[in-house]
Amino acid sequence: MRHAVTASSAITIENLTKRFPAPGAGDDFVVLHDVSLAVDEGKFVSIVGPSGCGKSTLLNVIAGIETYDGGSVTIHPTAGRADAEPRIGYVFQSPRLLNWLTVESNIHFVLEAQKVPRSRWRQLVAKNLDMVGLAGQERNYPLKLSGGMQQRVAIARALAMEPDILLMDEPFSHLDAITARKMRFDLMEILQRAKPTILFVTHDLAEAVFLSDNIYMMSTRPARIFKRVTIDVPRPRTPEDSTILDLEKTLVREFFSVVEAKG
Amino acid sequence: MVSRLKAVGLRIGSIVVLLLLWGAASALIHDPQVLPGPWAIARTIVADFKTPGPEGESAYFDVGITLARIFVTFSASMIAGIGIGLAMGLNRLCERSLLALIPLMLTMPTILMVFLAIMWFGFSEAGGLVAVMAVVTPLVTVNMYEGTKAMDKSLIQMAVTFRASPYLLVRKVYLPQLLPYIFSAFRYAFGQTWKIVALAETFGLKFGIGYMFFFWFQQFEMTQVLAWIIMFVVLMLVLEHGVFARLESRAFAWRVSVAH
Numbered sequence A: 001m002r003h004a005v006t007a008s009s010a011i012t013i014e015n016l017t018k019r020f021p022a023p024g025a026g027d028d029f030v031v032l033h034d035v036s037l038a039v040d041e042g043k044f045v046s047i048v049g050p051s052g053c054g055k056s057t058l059l060n061v062i063a064g065i066e067t068y069d070g071g072s073v074t075i076h077p078t079a080g081r082a083d084a085e086p087r088i089g090y091v092f093q094s095p096r097l098l099n100w101l102t103v104e105s106n107i108h109f110v111l112e113a114q115k116v117p118r119s120r121w122r123q124l125v126a127k128n129l130d131m132v133g134l135a136g137q138e139r140n141y142p143l144k145l146s147g148g149m150q151q152r153v154a155i156a157r158a159l160a161m162e163p164d165i166l167l168m169d170e171p172f173s174h175l176d177a178i179t180a181r182k183m184r185f186d187l188m189e190i191l192q193r194a195k196p197t198i199l200f201v202t203h204d205l206a207e208a209v210f211l212s213d214n215i216y217m218m219s220t221r222p223a224r225i226f227k228r229v230t231i232d233v234p235r236p237r238t239p240e241d242s243t244i245l246d247l248e249k250t251l252v253r254e255f256f257s258v259v260e261a262k263g
Numbered sequence B: 001m002v003s004r005l006k007a008v009g010l011r012i013g014s015i016v017v018l019l020l021l022w023g024a025a026s027a028l029i030h031d032p033q034v035l036p037g038p039w040a041i042a043r044t045i046v047a048d049f050k051t052p053g054p055e056g057e058s059a060y061f062d063v064g065i066t067l068a069r070i071f072v073t074f075s076a077s078m079i080a081g082i083g084i085g086l087a088m089g090l091n092r093l094c095e096r097s098l099l100a101l102i103p104l105m106l107t108m109p110t111i112l113m114v115f116l117a118i119m120w121f122g123f124s125e126a127g128g129l130v131a132v133m134a135v136v137t138p139l140v141t142v143n144m145y146e147g148t149k150a151m152d153k154s155l156i157q158m159a160v161t162f163r164a165s166p167y168l169l170v171r172k173v174y175l176p177q178l179l180p181y182i183f184s185a186f187r188y189a190f191g192q193t194w195k196i197v198a199l200a201e202t203f204g205l206k207f208g209i210g211y212m213f214f215f216w217f218q219q220f221e222m223t224q225v226l227a228w229i230i231m232f233v234v235l236m237l238v239l240e241h242g243v244f245a246r247l248e249s250r251a252f253a254w255r256v257s258v259a260h
Helices: A055-063 A103-113 A118-131 A147-160 A177-194 A205-211 A242-262 B002-029 B038-050 B059-090 B092-098 B101-107 B110-121 B125-149 B153-161 B166-203 B209-218 B222-251 B253-259
Strands: A009-020 A029-040 A044-048 A070-075 A088-091 A165-169 A197-202 A214-219 A224-230
Touching: A009 A055, A009 A197, A029 A044, A029 A055, A029 A070, A029 A197, A029 A214, A029 A224, A044 A205, A055 A070, A055 A088, A055 A165, A055 A197, A088 A147, A088 B153, A103 A118, A103 A147, A103 B166, A118 A147, A118 A177, A147 A177, A177 A205, A197 A205, A205 A242, A214 A242, A224 A242, B002 B038, B038 B059, B038 B222, B059 B092, B059 B125, B059 B166, B059 B209, B059 B222, B101 B125, B110 B125, B110 B166, B125 B166, B153 B166, B166 B209, B166 B222, B209 B222
Parallel strands: A044 A197, A044 A214, A088 A165, A165 A197
Antiparallel strands: A009 A029, A009 A070, A214 A224
């Protein structure tokens, strides 16, 4: 089971606000309005919202590559390494691999960036490529792999740094439906072994319900969180499980009643 | 493999045909002061390397001097151009202040630059260096600048997200994306450099292939003039296709591997 024994918090966000300055003299564009959320250690938490609602911006703020205008973002290091800076892994929408480097060197890139001792590289590469089902592809170049396999490399790259928190920004949205479905199953299996805390952004409610322990639903204009849902379905799950399908139906109805009311 | 052999065969064949036509034409004209045959030129080239020329030095000396001049001026222009181009691509202040100067430098006709440099610096090595740098550096700069503009921003963001140090970022993200631009600048700049060095040697500098060419031109010695021209062309062909092409195919192995 992935449910963490301790319920200590991994990410706490309180009243986060972010604006983009408007071109000219107009009012600033509010990307994130009074967003609060808590992600418990070892949990899989999704943020679901329509495109352009600021989900990716929220991830970038958490990753520390974008600033914010109000509120607070706290990231708690995993228990046991409380003195260290929390390590944040990131899986983007597209693989964003360095095509001139082999699969192995792409993982080395992140290990070097994170200052992981060189003596551990070989073991980390082997373990994580095996985990995403790409054992033996170390010396291959990304452009020789399919889109799904490239995204697997991106997942292995993020896991190899042994992140406290793994941020995933619609990682399966660029894949065809069949590959995406397979990837979701495999991600579930991978996470049984790797167990990081995950914050997963998607616009696909079915995907969120299948994968998550908790879901935050976001609306646009203003971009804010309007509902938190707990998915108490035991794992391993199947997408066709009747509890999951029912939950999905209810949430879809609610989601559109809120989002369309604003439309 | 077969098509490769065929391509090499065709290349060698076309050169052989050209030599045969040249030989036939020279036999028909039958005047070594107008068109000496390939065999006579080959004998002259060998003799130039074996015996001291009019300045007391053999062809080794002149070829060496020309190569040294090309190497020094080319390296200086590449380094300056890459540096300025990168600065322009990565720094807004450099970009704004230098962008207007580039077209100005690029419009300057090469031959005028050579004469100008000779007037300023006299018949010295510095004149050659300035002439080459004034023409070649802007070419390299423009290439590098465009290279930095064409870099994939999403990969830079990826590297920043994973906390890559500036050193790692330059080495593994910037450089590989700039390499195609550096190589195309390299080839173009090299072609320009040897043409300017030949010009400068012809009109101003002492020693070197261009100087010897001009010496024999003044004596109206057609066999020697052609011999020095051919020495120059062969030398540059060997450098461009033998050395650079090999370096390039090695640097882009990751791309070639995709084509299989």
